[in-house]
Amino acid sequence: MNSMINDSSSATALRDNADVAEALGRTYSAGFITEIEMTGLPPGLDEGTIRALSAVKHEPEWMTEWRLEAYRHWLTMPKPDWAKLNIDPIDYQAISYYAAPKKQPKSLDEVDPALLETYEKLGVPLHERAALAGVAVDAVFDSVSVGTTFRKQLADAGVLFCSMSEAIREYPEIVQKYLGSVVPTGDNFFAALNSAVFSDGSFVFIPKGVRCPMELSTYFRINAQNTGQFERTLIVAEEGAHVSYLEGCTAPKRDENQLHAAVVELVALEKAQIKYSTVQNWYPGDENGVGGIYNFVTKRGDCRGDDSKICWTQVETGSAITWKYPSVVLRGDRSVGEFYSVALTHHFQQADTGTKMIHLGKHTKSKIVSKGISAGRSSNSYRGLVKMEKGAEGARNYTQCDSLLIGKKCGAHTFPYMEVKNPTAIVEHEATTSKISDDQMFYCRARGIPEEDAVSMIVDGFCKQVFRELPMEFAVEAKKLLEVSLEGAVG
Amino acid sequence: MNQPAPLPLVASLLDAPLPPSGIAWLDTARQENRAAFAAAGLPDTKVEAWKYTALRGLGQRSFANGDADAQTRAVDASALALPGVAGVRLVFVNGAFRADLSTLDALPDGLSLQPLSLALQGDAEPLRFALSRHYRDAGDAFAQVNAAIASDGVVLRVAAHARIEQPVQLVFAGAEAELAWHARNVIELGEGAELSLVEHYASRGDAAQLATLVSDIELRDGAQLHHVVLQDAAIGTNLIRRSSLHLHARAQATLHVLELGGALVRHDLRAELIGDDAQLHTRGVFMPHGRQHIDTQLAIRHQALNTTSTSHWRGVANDRARGVFRGAIVVAPGADGSDANLSNKNLLLSPSAEIDTKPELEIYADEVQAAHGATVGQLDERSLFYLRSRGIPLAEARALLTAAFCRAVLDDLPNAALREHLSGLLVAQLPT
Numbered sequence: 001m002n003s004m005i006n007d008s009s010s011a012t013a014l015r016d017n018a019d020v021a022e023a024l025g026r027t028y029s030a031g032f033i034t035e036i037e038m039t040g041l042p043p044g045l046d047e048g049t050i051r052a053l054s055a056v057k058h059e060p061e062w063m064t065e066w067r068l069e070a071y072r073h074w075l076t077m078p079k080p081d082w083a084k085l086n087i088d089p090i091d092y093q094a095i096s097y098y099a100a101p102k103k104q105p106k107s108l109d110e111v112d113p114a115l116l117e118t119y120e121k122l123g124v125p126l127h128e129r130a131a132l133a134g135v136a137v138d139a140v141f142d143s144v145s146v147g148t149t150f151r152k153q154l155a156d157a158g159v160l161f162c163s164m165s166e167a168i169r170e171y172p173e174i175v176q177k178y179l180g181s182v183v184p185t186g187d188n189f190f191a192a193l194n195s196a197v198f199s200d201g202s203f204v205f206i207p208k209g210v211r212c213p214m215e216l217s218t219y220f221r222i223n224a225q226n227t228g229q230f231e232r233t234l235i236v237a238e239e240g241a242h243v244s245y246l247e248g249c250t251a252p253k254r255d256e257n258q259l260h261a262a263v264v265e266l267v268a269l270e271k272a273q274i275k276y277s278t279v280q281n282w283y284p285g286d287e288n289g290v291g292g293i294y295n296f297v298t299k300r301g302d303c304r305g306d307d308s309k310i311c312w313t314q315v316e317t318g319s320a321i322t323w324k325y326p327s328v329v330l331r332g333d334r335s336v337g338e339f340y341s342v343a344l345t346h347h348f349q350q351a352d353t354g355t356k357m358i359h360l361g362k363h364t365k366s367k368i369v370s371k372g373i374s375a376g377r378s379s380n381s382y383r384g385l386v387k388m389e390k391g392a393e394g395a396r397n398y399t400q401c402d403s404l405l406i407g408k409k410c411g412a413h414t415f416p417y418m419e420v421k422n423p424t425a426i427v428e429h430e431a432t433t434s435k436i437s438d439d440q441m442f443y444c445r446a447r448g449i450p451e452e453d454a455v456s457m458i459v460d461g462f463c464k465q466v467f468r469e470l471p472m473e474f475a476v477e478a479k480k481l482l483e484v485s486l487e488g489a490v491g
Numbered sequence: 492m493n494q495p496a497p498l499p500l501v502a503s504l505l506d507a508p509l510p511p512s513g514i515a516w517l518d519t520a521r522q523e524n525r526a527a528f529a530a531a532g533l534p535d536t537k538v539e540a541w542k543y544t545a546l547r548g549l550g551q552r553s554f555a556n557g558d559a560d561a562q563t564r565a566v567d568a569s570a571l572a573l574p575g576v577a578g579v580r581l582v583f584v585n586g587a588f589r590a591d592l593s594t595l596d597a598l599p600d601g602l603s604l605q606p607l608s609l610a611l612q613g614d615a616e617p618l619r620f621a622l623s624r625h626y627r628d629a630g631d632a633f634a635q636v637n638a639a640i641a642s643d644g645v646v647l648r649v650a651a652h653a654r655i656e657q658p659v660q661l662v663f664a665g666a667e668a669e670l671a672w673h674a675r676n677v678i679e680l681g682e683g684a685e686l687s688l689v690e691h692y693a694s695r696g697d698a699a700q701l702a703t704l705v706s707d708i709e710l711r712d713g714a715q716l717h718h719v720v721l722q723d724a725a726i727g728t729n730l731i732r733r734s735s736l737h738l739h740a741r742a743q744a745t746l747h748v749l750e751l752g753g754a755l756v757r758h759d760l761r762a763e764l765i766g767d768d769a770q771l772h773t774r775g776v777f778m779p780h781g782r783q784h785i786d787t788q789l790a791i792r793h794q795a796l797n798t799t800s801t802s803h804w805r806g807v808a809n810d811r812a813r814g815v816f817r818g819a820i821v822v823a824p825g826a827d828g829s830d831a832n833l834s835n836k837n838l839l840l841s842p843s844a845e846i847d848t849k850p851e852l853e854i855y856a857d858e859v860q861a862a863h864g865a866t867v868g869q870l871d872e873r874s875l876f877y878l879r880s881r882g883i884p885l886a887e888a889r890a891l892l893t894a895a896f897c898r899a900v901l902d903d904l905p906n907a908a909l910r911e912h913l914s915g916l917l918v919a920q921l922p923t
């Protein structure tokens with residue numbers, strides 16, 4: 001064999017590899033690490049850790065006790081294994097339960113420039129740009145909130161929007177009344193862990209009759225190594241209040257898995273409406289399934305008052321493993337629960353997500369639209385429960401679950417549970433699974449559309465029903481995210 | 492650690508002596524299955540397959556094993572006759588073969604049919620594969636019990652390319668006494684064979700019974716099976732069945748199931764489409780009323796190319812009854828060209844009744860068409876209005892529509908006389 005040819009072909013291969021590497025590097029643009037001086041607790045978990053965590057955060061005694069009680073309960077709980085997840089055991093003693101930037105800013109102006117830069121890179125407006133974007137942001141960096149924007153404007157409207165730590169100190173009576181009232185401390189394994197060690201998160205309180213003047217948003221960022229993020233968010237909308245809340249998340253690229261176990265509680269009183277939108281883009285791991293975030297989240301809304309409404313919209317593209325079921329308890333008569341979801345998995349990602357709609361009140365309504373897209377060797381499951389209790393007179397549910405398969409090695413699954421105890425309730429469920437049809441591809445290709453663009457167009461159409469429900473800026477971001485996440489899925 | 496005392500049901504089932512067989516492999520299999528049952532006990536509702544069927548009540552009862560008087564129990568043979576079904580019949584009373592009630596004298600060419608008790612006295616080797624199976628999964632309790640102590644049942648074979656014109660009827664009757672009985676069936680259709688089979692559960696009297704049945708049905712290349720199951724057991728019967736169906740290349744099975752009677756009724760139907768172009772069509776209706784609990788667990792696995800399955804199931808629950816349905820479809824990696832469709836529609840007729848349904852899709856191949864749908868609700872208001880506007884009173888309109896709702900699953904049953912009869916049974920079960 002001619003060595004010249006050999007050389008040149010290996011050079012081409014090398015260049016190709018470099019191109020591929022570059023393309024892959026591009027796929028997760030939020031994968032950088034911020035160099036900043038950190039302080040925190042050493043890895044490990046016992047009652048001492050929890051007392052220390054509580055002390056660092058200057059929490060009142062009742063909060064410490066609440067955490068300890070949750071911790072003691074957690075110790076008695078078995079690790080759940082019912083989802084079809086392929087997961088190595090998690091060593092809870094190897095995780096540091098508190099990490100925070102050393103310099104604690106008093107106001108946004110004092111925020112470390114390195115941090116501001118981080119959020120700037122992520123496209124989150126924390127400073128002057130915030131005014132243009134018109135969205136109030138609470139930025140959570142590892143275990144603490146580093147800044148909340150637009151506080152004055154919100155305060156003028158009577159809206160309380162701050163970090164959870166601050167709320168525990170400033171508004172203990174509200175926190176005490178609602179915290180754990182939707183997701184009790186012993187609800188499930190990860191909720192119990194979160195209740196014991198939660199570090200920070202957002203707190204939103206919209207008083208009676210107030211329409212929140214702007215979109216509220218929290219941006220979660222995991223930065224430090226060997227930490228877990230355990231945020232806790234509580235949103236309370238009093239009678240007739242309206243709020244729309246957005247949540248975004250990213251993390252650096254690392255080879256080891258990191259744990260994110262959040263709890264989100266929503267309370268809607270009479271005629272209140274809460275819209276909660278998530279674009280979840282935690283680091284998904286690389287193309288070989290190394291690294292990535294374990295995203296085990298308990299999200300639940302409680303339509304406590306009559307005529308209230310809670311709407312969950314989520315776009316899930318990140319995380320090595322996602323395990324979450326944003327749910328609505330429809331307690332008030334005529335209350336409405338909605339769930340719109342797009343979950344995309346690629347490479348070795350595993351997503352097990354869905355919702356629960358628990359109908360208790362009369363004439364309650366729920367609607368579920370779930371779109372799953374699986375590519376590579378990933379696995380994507382919808383798991384949902386619709387429950388019509390005895391009192392759910394005239395209640396109504398409609399569920400639609402569609403799955404799209406891209407490639408031969410992935411899996412798409414649907415596990416809907418329907419439990420009906422009221423003869424006047426109506427439950428409907430429909431699901432389909434298919435791949436992008438050759439006809440659709442041929443149509444696009446015949447019109448000169450390159451294969452990747454055609455796929456992304458078709459996927460976009462597939463998800464449209466959900467994107468329509470997102471606030472506009474989020475819809476644009478979600479669309480881009482899908483395109484990037486699908487890169488290399490075809491061909 | 493102290494082991495809690497076993498539930499009365501478990502204790503009574505473990506008390507039953509293993510039937511002597513004189514066949515080493517069979518004795519071993521029976522012992523191992525009993526040991527597995529002794530170790531695992533009854534599944535609780537945390538076991539996914541038993542989530543909606545609690546065995547707490549049944550677990551507190553105990554049943555004597557088998558019936559020494561099975562040969563002399565009075566059974567009205569004429570009551571077992573079904574329209575459109577005549578000819579070969581095999582009858583079991585309390586789990587034991589009854590030659591006097593059976594018609595086995597003129598077996599058509601290519602059909603071999605005998606009770607398991609007899610088959611084991613001859614060459615048992617062909618049964619070895621089915622009968623030496625070990626059940627190890629969580630929730631396999633009753634299959635373990637059956638594998639350990641069932642000593643009779645059906646052994647049916649159709650030779651390759653034989654077409655059996657007359658339907659073959661299998662009757663499992665329970666009679667009078669409070670006891671537990673078990674039956675183990677092995678059915679095989681050779682290459683290109685064709686058979687129509689009617690399986691009838693017909694216990695009488697109010698004695699509480701526990702019956703377990705395990706059936707293995709093998710369809711070789713190109714075989715065709717039309718299978719009708721009529722379950723109208725008496726109100727005291729707790730009936731727990733498992734059927735495993737294997738479809739080889741181009742095999743076709745059509746199944747019509749009516750679940751009408753019984754106290755706690757559970758049917759696990761597991762079908763595997765293991766040959767290319769195999770087809771399975773299931774139709775079924777479950778109509779629990781009173782305090783009945785009827786649970787159907789359908790699991791269909793597509794494992795080969797271009798396989799097709801369609802499943803249409805209807806449920807109607809009345810009074811304080813509970814209907815449970817799971818319809819799981821798995822398309823295994825490489826099973827390209829699979830086409831799977833499942834629907835389960837349910838009517839709730841009473842404020843104390845409950846329906847729990849769970850259609851599932853698990854897809855690991857991409858050249859696939861799969862869809863499922865499930866509904867729970869009431870009769871269509873517009874249809875009711877249509878009928879009423881034509882002068883039909885509300886109650887009658889409801890009855891008409893409910894009957895039509897149930898009967899839909901019988902539409903493609905080719906045996907017209909049987910279809911009419913079954914349809915009459917459905918209507919009779921509806922509230923008036």
